[in-house]
Amino acid sequence: MKNNENRKELHIIQGPGYKYDSFIPIADRINEHFDRILSLLSISTPSGKPICIKLNVDCVNPEEIAAYAQRVSKDPSVYQIRMGAGLLYHLWVASRAFASEYNLLPWIEQCKINDERLRKLGKKQIFADYAHSIGCYYIILHEISHIVLGQLEYIKDEIELDYLSEFQDEKSQYSLEEIRISKAFEAEADRQAGEFLLVFFEQSLGSNGLGNYLSFPSRLHVYEFYVYAITIVFRMLQVLTQRQGLIHPKPNERLYTLVGSLSKYFSHNFPDEHDKIYLQAVKSCLEAGEKLLVLDSYDPCTVIQNAYNLAFVDEVIRETNIRSYQHKVEVISTK
Numbered sequence: 001m002k003n004n005e006n007r008k009e010l011h012i013i014q015g016p017g018y019k020y021d022s023f024i025p026i027a028d029r030i031n032e033h034f035d036r037i038l039s040l041l042s043i044s045t046p047s048g049k050p051i052c053i054k055l056n057v058d059c060v061n062p063e064e065i066a067a068y069a070q071r072v073s074k075d076p077s078v079y080q081i082r083m084g085a086g087l088l089y090h091l092w093v094a095s096r097a098f099a100s101e102y103n104l105l106p107w108i109e110q111c112k113i114n115d116e117r118l119r120k121l122g123k124k125q126i127f128a129d130y131a132h133s134i135g136c137y138y139i140i141l142h143e144i145s146h147i148v149l150g151q152l153e154y155i156k157d158e159i160e161l162d163y164l165s166e167f168q169d170e171k172s173q174y175s176l177e178e179i180r181i182s183k184a185f186e187a188e189a190d191r192q193a194g195e196f197l198l199v200f201f202e203q204s205l206g207s208n209g210l211g212n213y214l215s216f217p218s219r220l221h222v223y224e225f226y227v228y229a230i231t232i233v234f235r236m237l238q239v240l241t242q243r244q245g246l247i248h249p250k251p252n253e254r255l256y257t258l259v260g261s262l263s264k265y266f267s268h269n270f271p272d273e274h275d276k277i278y279l280q281a282v283k284s285c286l287e288a289g290e291k292l293l294v295l296d297s298y299d300p301c302t303v304i305q306n307a308y309n310l311a312f313v314d315e316v317i318r319e320t321n322i323r324s325y326q327h328k329v330e331v332i333s334t335k
């Protein structure tokens with residue numbers, strides 16, 4: 001995994017010239033994804049009152065790069081998620097990496113398209129759109145996780161913050177302890193979002209777990225693609241934040257937190273596949289991190305060191321007793 005002099009670098013955010021205007025018709029899909037997620041997650045307060053979450057996407061201003069969840073009143077059952085379309089646009093451009101000539105995953109050509117209507121799009125384009133959907137689901141699920149985990153109540157009561165912004169307001173002044181807590185909450189939201197995301201991803205694969213409208217060659221290929229799709233999200237965040245944010249773990253740490261959630265998910269749902277898929281996913285992550293240039297994500301020693309550094313997350317969870325703030329959530333199965 002050491003640097004290879006002949007390694008071709010893939011520049012994604014600059015993209016192959018996709019304009020914001022081309023993205024506008026696709027922007028509405030975020031509402032479809034959001035509605036589907038909420039139709040399959042049943043969330044209620046500890047006293048059993050259903051939680052209401054509204055999505056508010058600003059499509060007018062392409063410069064608007066924002067994502068956060070907040071309470072809209074004192075009522076602990078009503079929330080909104082605010083999102084700037086600029087963020088979704090950057091994700092869309094980044095996911096075009098699958099459609100580029102780079103051949104991110106050369107085996108894509110071995111996949112079979114099952115849905116006649118998609119044939120004219122071509123396999124690379126289908127994978128680029130699939131990766132964009134996975135990224136959108138992750139972003140929504142991360143915000144929903146802040147709500148489900150009760151973190152908004154905690155930060156309001158204990159540190160007088162209204163929301164945890166994905167794109168930090170540099171004017172805000174945080175104490176070291178507030179940074180430590182916020183960072184742990186972000187890591188925990190990623191861990192939770194990773195588990196939710198796998199439920200939705202598996203549902204998208206149909207009953208044989210190999211794909212609905214297209215067929216992957218094997219389950220190992222399925223999860224290699226999944227890891228690449230989420231690696232693109234964190235490469236995008238690396239570019240947008242320049243790794244400057246104080247209250248988030250670094251993009252490379254977040255990437256491995258998400259990949260780490262595969263272990264718990266497979267142990268519970270597909271224990272026979274756990275070892276094979278999880279090892280492959282970690283290997284794919286080292287490769288994808290290098291190809292997509294997520295800093296500090298592909299040297300094994302650095303990755304191990306970062307994993308140890310995240311041990312403070314569990315300490316914060318214990319110290320804050322954040323579990324007592326948590327809402328109840330059930331995933332409604334469609335299989």
Ligand SMILES: [Zn+2]
Nearest residue numbers: 164166186189
């Ligand atoms: Zn967050």
